Amino acid sequence: MTMTDDNQATAAYVGGKATGTAADRAGLMAAGDAAGKAPAHSPAAWTAAGVPASPATIDPDLWPEVAQPPSGAKAAVAGKAAGLLFKGAVKRLPLRVEYPDGTVLGTGGPDAPVMTMMRPEAFEARIGDNGLIGLGESFMAGDWEASDLAGVLEVFAASVDTLIPTPLQKLRSLYLPRTPRQERNAEQNTRSNISRHYDLSNDLFSNFLDTTMSYSAALFPSDAGPLASVGWEALAEAQQAKIDRLLDKAGVGAGTRLLEIGTGWGELALRAAARGATVYSVTLSSEQQALAQERIAAAGYADSVTVALQDYRAVEGEYDAVVSVEMIEAVGYEYWPIYFQTIDRVLAPGGKVAIQAITMPHGRMLATRNAYTWVHKYIFPGGFLPSVRAIEGVTQQHTSLRVRERMGMGDHYAATLRLWEERFLERSREVGELGFDAVFQRMWLFYLCYSRAGFQSGYLDVQQIVLDRREALL
Numbered sequence: 272m273t274m275t276d277d278n279q280a281t282a283a284y285v286g287g288k289a290t291g292t293a294a295d296r297a298g299l300m301a302a303g304d305a306a307g308k309a310p311a312h313s314p315a316a317w318t319a320a321g322v323p324a325s326p327a328t329i330d331p332d333l334w335p336e337v338a339q340p341p342s343g344a345k346a347a348v349a350g351k352a353a354g355l356l357f358k359g360a361v362k363r364l365p366l367r368v369e370y371p372d373g374t375v376l377g378t379g380g381p382d383a384p385v386m387t388m389m390r391p392e393a394f395e396a397r398i399g400d401n402g403l404i405g406l407g408e409s410f411m412a413g414d415w416e417a418s419d420l421a422g423v424l425e426v427f428a429a430s431v432d433t434l435i436p437t438p439l440q441k442l443r444s445l446y447l448p449r450t451p452r453q454e455r456n457a458e459q460n461t462r463s464n465i466s467r468h469y470d471l472s473n474d475l476f477s478n479f480l481d482t483t484m485s486y487s488a489a490l491f492p493s494d495a496g497p498l499a500s501v502g503w504e505a506l507a508e509a510q511q512a513k514i515d516r517l518l519d520k521a522g523v524g525a526g527t528r529l530l531e532i533g534t535g536w537g538e539l540a541l542r543a544a545a546r547g548a549t550v551y552s553v554t555l556s557s558e559q560q561a562l563a564q565e566r567i568a569a570a571g572y573a574d575s576v577t578v579a580l581q582d583y584r585a586v587e588g589e590y591d592a593v594v595s596v597e598m599i600e601a602v603g604y605e606y607w608p609i610y611f612q613t614i615d616r617v618l619a620p621g622g623k624v625a626i627q628a629i630t631m632p633h634g635r636m637l638a639t640r641n642a643y644t645w646v647h648k649y650i651f652p653g654g655f656l657p658s659v660r661a662i663e664g665v666t667q668q669h670t671s672l673r674v675r676e677r678m679g680m681g682d683h684y685a686a687t688l689r690l691w692e693e694r695f696l697e698r699s700r701e702v703g704e705l706g707f708d709a710v711f712q713r714m715w716l717f718y719l720c721y722s723r724a725g726f727q728s729g730y731l732d733v734q735q736i737v738l739d740r741r742e743a744l745l
Contacts, residue, residue, distance in 0.1 A: 323699060323709045323712040323713050323716065329412060329710055330708070330710075333708070333710070334411070334710050336408060337408050337411050337412045337710060338412075340392075340393040340396040340397050340400075340409075340412070340414070341396045341397065341399070341400040341401075342396070346396050346399065346400055347396070348399075349396070349399030349400055350392065350395040350396035350397075350398075350399035350400070351395065351399070352399060353395050353396075353398045353399030353405075354391070354394075354395035354399070357395070357398060358376055360430075361376045361377050361386075362376050362377065362378075363378060364377050364378065364379075364426050364427075364430055365377065365378050365379045365383055365426060366378075366379045366383050366384045366385070366386060366422075366423055366426045367379045367383050367384070367385045367386070368385075368386045368388065369385060369386070369387045369388065370388045370391055371388060371389070371391065383422075384417065384418060384419040384422030384423045384425075384426065385417065385418045385419070385423075386415055386416075386417050386423045387415060387416045387417065387418075388414070388415050389413060389414055389415055389416060390413075390414040390415075391414075393409065393412070393414045394409045394414040394415055397409045397412075397414065403644060403645055404643075404644065404645045404648055406645070407645035407649065407714070407717050407721070408645070410713060410717050411710050411713045411714050411717065412710070413713070420716065420717070420720040421689075421692070421720035421723045421724050421727070422724075423724075424720055424721050424723075424724035425723075425724035425727045425728045427724070428724045428725050428727075428728040428730045429728040429729075429730070431635075431730060471558075472558070472705055472707075473536070473558050473559075473561075473562050474705055475702060475705060475707065476536075478694070478695065478698040478701050478702055478705075479691045479692075479694040479695040479698060480691070480694075481503070481506045481507040481510060482507050483507050483510045483511060483538040484535065484536035484537070484538060484562070484566075485510035485513070485514070485535065485536075485538050486535055486536070486597075487510075487513070487535070487596050487597040487627060487687075488513065488597075488627065488629075488680060488683050488684035488687050488733045489506055489509035489510045489512070489513050489683060489686070489687045490509055490510075490512045490513035490516060490680060490683055491505060491509040491512075491683055491686060492509070492512065495509075498682050498683065498685070498686040499685075499686065499689075501686050501690075502690075503690055503693070503694065506687070506690050509683075509687075510538065511538070511542065513596075513627070513735075514538060514539045514542050514596075515542065516735065517539070517594050517596065517625040517626075517627060517735060518539070518542065518543055518546065518594065518625075520623065520625040520676070520735070520737045521592040521593070521594050521623045521624065521625040521737070522591070522592055522623050523543050523546055523548050523592050523594070524546050524547060524548065525546065525547030525548070526547060526548070526549075527543075527546070527547075527548040527549070527591045527592055528548070528549050528551075528588075528589070528590045528591045528592070528619070529543050529548045529549065529550045529551070529590060529591070529592045529593075529594065530551050530552075530553075530586065530588075530590040530592070530593045530594075530614075530617060531543070531550060531551070531552035531553070531593075531594050531595065532553055532583045532586075532593065532594075532595040532598050532614075533553070533554065533583075533595055533596060533597070533598030533601075534552040534553065534554035534556075534559055534560065534563050534578050535554075535559060535563070535596065536559055536562050536563050536566065537552075537559075537562065537563030537564075537566045537567055537576075537578070538566075539552075539594065539596060540552045540563065540567060540572075540576045540578065541566065541567060541570055541572060541576075543576075543594075544567070544570075544572035544575045544576050545570075545572070548575070548592075549575050549576075550575065550576040550577070551577050551579065551586075551588070551590070552576065552577065552578045552579070553578075553579050553580075553581040553582070553583055553586060554578060554579075554580060554581075555580065555581075555582060557580060560578050560579075560580050563578050564578050583598075583610065583613055584609060584613055586613060586617055587617070588617060589617060589618075589619045590617050590618060590619060590622065591619050591621075591622045591623075592622055592623055592624070592625070593614050593617070593618055593622070593623075593624045593625075594624075594625050594626070595614075595624075595625075595626045595627070596626070596627045597627050597628065597629060597733075598626075599626060599628045599657060599662075600628065600629050600651070600654050600655065600656055600657075601651065601653065601654050602655075603653055603654070603655055604640050604655045604657075607657065607661070607662075607665045608665055608668075608669040608670075611665055611666050611669060611670045611672060612669055612670055614670075614672065615670040615671055615672050615740075618672075618740070620740075622739070622740075623737065623738070623739045624672060624737065624738040624739065625735065625736070625737050625738075626735075626736050626738070627733065627734070627735050627736075628657060628662065628733065628734050628736060629656050629684075629731060629732070629733050630656060630657055630658055630659050630662075630731070630732050630733065630734055631656045631657075631658055631730065631731055631732075632658060632730070633658035633659075633660040633661065635658075635730070636656065636657065636658040636661060640655065645721075646718070646721070649714055649718070650714075650718050656731070659674075659677065659734060659736075662674065662736065666738060671740045672738045672739070672740060673738060673739065673740070674736055674737070674738050675737050675738060675739055676736070676737040677734045677735065677736045677737070678734065678735045679732045679733070679734050680732075680733055680734075680735065681726045681729065681731060681732040681733055682726065683733070684722075684723075684726045684731075684733045685723050685726040685727045688719055688720075688722050688723035688726065689723055691719055692716065692719040692720060692723065695712075695715065695716065695719060696716070699712060
């Protein structure tokens with residue numbers, strides 16, 4: 272889950288806009304406390320299912336489109352229509368949707384995931400106004416709850432092609448929001464896009480990541496047992512195993528000149544340097560750069576690792592290997608040729624490339640390439656997931672690189688996300704003390720569960736892909 276950027280005042284992305292630092296939000300929360308409101312991180316602000324409850328009031332300055340559902344005659348009509356479509360869809364799905372009047376929809380039995388409507392009219396108004404963006408915003412606002420949020424979202428993910436009637440799917444482009452121009456990943460926008468996620472706070476990420484600070488799919492050993500029950504104690508080693516496999520596939524060893532596109536918090540650069548490689552790593556996150564440099568210096572590798580605050584397109588030089596972990600998702604559909612052309616340009620003769628990429632089915636990728644989603648609005652502006660077919664096609668058409676090997680490991684990502692989710696909930700008080708209110712915490716939980724549902728349903732996969740120019744050299 273990678274993207275990166277520099278913003279001198281760490282921009283926290285909430286409510287569809289940058290609104291200042293975590294400290295700014297903490298100050299606003301403290302002002303609310305002084306006025307008699309319960310702090311958003313109060314232990315009482317929890318549902319019985321262990322989910323941060325929506326606060327009694329939502330700050331409209333921080334969360335302008337969550338604080339109140341759409342209103343007015345047009346919103347009422349759209350909400351009614353959306354409610355009818357939603358009820359018609361969930362009647363045939365294996366879950367239970369419970370309404371305040373006692374109505375229960377869905378085919379799920381007693382063990383099925385439960386979606387509990389708290390404010391059905393507000394829920395319907397939001398999805399009528401903004402589709403699936405409204406689904407996420409309604410959860411953030413507390414319009415509905417779930418006993419198993421990932422389970423509910425997995426049912427929806429598994430049925431994504433049939434939730435909306437076919438005639439309406441054909442009209443998708445007429446009613447779905449489009450990506451704002453300022454969020455396209457042109458060079459002048461990329462830093463802003465990245466900062467809205469990765470510059471939130473290193474402390475936020477450290478509260479749910481393991482000691483390697485790896486923010487991508489781990490690779491658990493084959494003898495770890497069922498991945499659905501693998502424990503936290505196995506995560507750090509599994510993250511290192513993921514990195515080691517990529518380094519092995521790229522042929523990284525003593526004397527290797529390695530380019531890393533997307534530094535993260537430095538674990539891959541550290542492990543490459545320990546092999547004797549010289550590493551040039553680029554990031555656009557000032558927060559990540561600072562912590563990565565600190566970790567690298569502490570480990571004694573400052574002379575062999577450079578972490579540059581630089582767009583991948585600006586990289587010069589020649590490298591024996593290029594490794595990039597879950598960075599292509601941040602590149603943007605129209606910039607994939609430039610991404611691979613850059614790698615092709617700097618790769619030395621005989622060099623190898625190893626990337627880790629979250630992928631989606633090719634047909635869904637084509638159908639959604641112009642869509643603007645809840646994830647774009649609240650989590651990863653400018654991001655888009657490729658298909659394996661798209662990666663193969665782009666490299667064949669625009670570069671001399673060819674895909675030689677790939678390995679899917681989506682079930683490993685589902686396990687990784689489950690562990691992050693559990694840890695995030697365990698550390699909710701600490702996250703609240705950083706200044707992230709209950710709406711932010713519900714947003715982040717929705718994001719983690721939404722992602723896990725994608726991998727558990729098979730809608731998403733993650734691939735380790737090896738490329739080289741062997742054909743071109745022969």
